[in-house]
Amino acid sequence: xxxxxxxxxxxxxxxxxxxxxxxxxxxxxxxxxxxFTNVWRYPSVIPQEFGLRFWYQTxxxxxxxxxxxxxxxxxxxxxxxxALICLPAAYAFARMDFPGRDILFFSxxxxxxxxxxxxxxxxxxxxxxxxxxxxxxxVVLIQLVGTLLFxxxxxxxxxxxxxxxxxxxxxxxxxGPFRVFWSIxxxxxxxxxxAAVLLSFVGTFYETEGAWLIGAPQVRTLPVLMISFINNQPxxxxxxxxxxxxxxxxxxxxxxxxxxxxxxxFARGFGG
Amino acid sequence: MSVLKIKxxxxxxxNGTVRAVDxxxxxxxxxxLVCLLGPSGSGKSTLLRMVGGFERPTSGLMIINGEDIxxxxxxxxxxxxxxxxxxxxxHMNVFKNLAFGLKLRxxxxxxxxxxxxxxxxxxxxxxxxxxxxxxxxxxxxxxxALARSLVLEPKILLLDEPFASLDQHLRERLRxxxxxxxxxxxxxxxxxTHGQDEALSMADRIVVMRDGKxxxxxxxxxxxxxxxTPFVAGFxxxxxxxxxxxxxxxxxxxxxxxPLPVSDGPAILAVRPEAxxxxxxxxxxxxxxxxxxDYGTHGLVDLxxxxxxxxxxxxxxxxxxxxxxxxxxxxKAIAAYRDNAVIHRA
Numbered sequence: 115x116x117x118x119x120x121x122x123x124x125x126x127x128x129x130x131x132x133x134x135x136x137x138x139x140x141x142x143x144x145x146x147x148x149x150f151t152n153v154w155r156y157p158s159v160i161p162q163e164f165g166l167r168f169w170y171q172t173x174x175x176x177x178x179x180x181x182x183x184x185x186x187x188x189x190x191x192x193x194x195x196x197a198l199i200c201l202p203a204a205y206a207f208a209r210m211d212f213p214g215r216d217i218l219f220f221s222x223x224x225x226x227x228x229x230x231x232x233x234x235x236x237x238x239x240x241x242x243x244x245x246x247x248x249x250x251x252x253v254v255l256i257q258l259v260g261t262l263l264f265x266x267x268x269x270x271x272x273x274x275x276x277x278x279x280x281x282x283x284x285x286x287x288x289x290g291p292f293r294v295f296w297s298i299x300x301x302x303x304x305x306x307x308x309a310a311v312l313l314s315f316v317g318t319f320y321e322t323e324g325a326w327l328i329g330a331p332q333v334r335t336l337p338v339l340m341i342s343f344i345n346n347q348p349x350x351x352x353x354x355x356x357x358x359x360x361x362x363x364x365x366x367x368x369x370x371x372x373x374x375x376x377x378x379x380f381a382r383g384f385g386g
Numbered sequence: 387m388s389v390l391k392i393k394x395x396x397x398x399x400x401n402g403t404v405r406a407v408d409x410x411x412x413x414x415x416x417x418x419l420v421c422l423l424g425p426s427g428s429g430k431s432t433l434l435r436m437v438g439g440f441e442r443p444t445s446g447l448m449i450i451n452g453e454d455i456x457x458x459x460x461x462x463x464x465x466x467x468x469x470x471x472x473x474x475x476x477h478m479n480v481f482k483n484l485a486f487g488l489k490l491r492x493x494x495x496x497x498x499x500x501x502x503x504x505x506x507x508x509x510x511x512x513x514x515x516x517x518x519x520x521x522x523x524x525x526x527x528x529x530x531a532l533a534r535s536l537v538l539e540p541k542i543l544l545l546d547e548p549f550a551s552l553d554q555h556l557r558e559r560l561r562x563x564x565x566x567x568x569x570x571x572x573x574x575x576x577x578x579t580h581g582q583d584e585a586l587s588m589a590d591r592i593v594v595m596r597d598g599k600x601x602x603x604x605x606x607x608x609x610x611x612x613x614x615t616p617f618v619a620g621f622x623x624x625x626x627x628x629x630x631x632x633x634x635x636x637x638x639x640x641x642x643x644x645p646l647p648v649s650d651g652p653a654i655l656a657v658r659p660e661a662x663x664x665x666x667x668x669x670x671x672x673x674x675x676x677x678x679x680d681y682g683t684h685g686l687v688d689l690x691x692x693x694x695x696x697x698x699x700x701x702x703x704x705x706x707x708x709x710x711x712x713x714x715x716x717x718k719a720i721a722a723y724r725d726n727a728v729i730h731r732a
Binding site for chain 1: 438439440459460461462465466467469471473474475476477486487490491531534535538
């Protein structure tokens, strides 16, 4: 029997796919191409000469390697300290009742409710008096502020979504409060908390305004270095090479995220 | 000998106005299954959670095997609780769910394996140890939850509406299974439910609760046949409760009257539908048929007294009755209540 059913062409889907490709993938392809280009002059559609010349030039610079180390150390330190401060706080917000709880909870939004640069300049003024300008720990402090929102709000949602009955069942079979937290609450909230940690690591790694305002010129992170490259020498390839370099950590982070976090927990983290 | 003794226990919640449990006392004998039965908000779950240690009594004593456990935390009590939501740990497989409590008790690994497998067999889930909780059906999850408590051999098993989230068929089957297991292990059990069927079919004794207080504690058949308050009468099974007055030994209500040898005053007459005979009457009708429902094995006649008070009667030949017909009522067994107590039973 002849098949009378034709698969209908989904034009809306095709249009969406094309638009998404143009908006998301195209710029990435352009930057990726520039990074491996030696010569690319108007009006050629593809580069005249591919090559790794600018990679050698970029990676030969000592300041690039210093900034990579600085960026990784900073992001790890900030995320670590943020977890130490925020996770117990998140647990308290989720599970305990204390005066001013709601106001305190919403105050973490305040850092994101104003134009950030104004806030940073004000903090920089204070840091100047405390001799924190141009120091590693000064940058750590300023970047900590940026992570608070993620590291409080998402884990609070994670802890709140853990079924209290599960914890009670653990108490019932003989686990003390600490054991319950370790064996039940944390594993239940774990994937969502991992998402928050990941977001704050990546967020810190790419943070530029605070790092530049507080750290420059002594402490230079990779994104800050990239900005100065682009400002000082308008050679597109330098920026492109650094962009590709900057993709690496977030790419690794996302691969890790795919293993640890399933979409359900991510959604739960955002109260979904 | 009583294993569990609850003595004058009250629970007032933090805001100070809600008395969830009000001066409650109960003795549960070794191996007995006692059902706490009541509508939602009657305090039955709160009472069970106090026995489990998840709520602290505001006053009163809880004694298990002669030991005062009123202020002992849940992890140190010899009780095992099965929650309505199952509360299985979804990040562990079935075996780990059951082994967790045994590990905390430092039981040797091969002994853990032996006991876990033994209990899984008991609840009909042999070979399911490596399954993940999410792969199980609702009934299987409930069995795992029961096994998780049983594997620790608690002195008292606490069941908090364990079948509420299951469908009717499964509920009936699990109810029989749980009763079988309970009798085989002779484990003292406290069972919370708002379903009278569950209570009547499973319990050795039923505690009917209302507003945190005991209405009646008795064997299921006695609770059914001889309810001590109008509330119990109305809550267990179907009961016609007719409010009227007694004068000179005659109870009357809107054209209906029947002899009731008690002193004059208000009274509530209680008649089960199966204890009410109906006869068709064109003259001197005491009520009017409103609706007839044929259930195959029997029929149910909804009728109205002259003031529209609704009364139900069970009949063996529903085809004899039609809506609008006049009927006379002849109760075979009645009880009468006044001031929340029985004043007459015949």
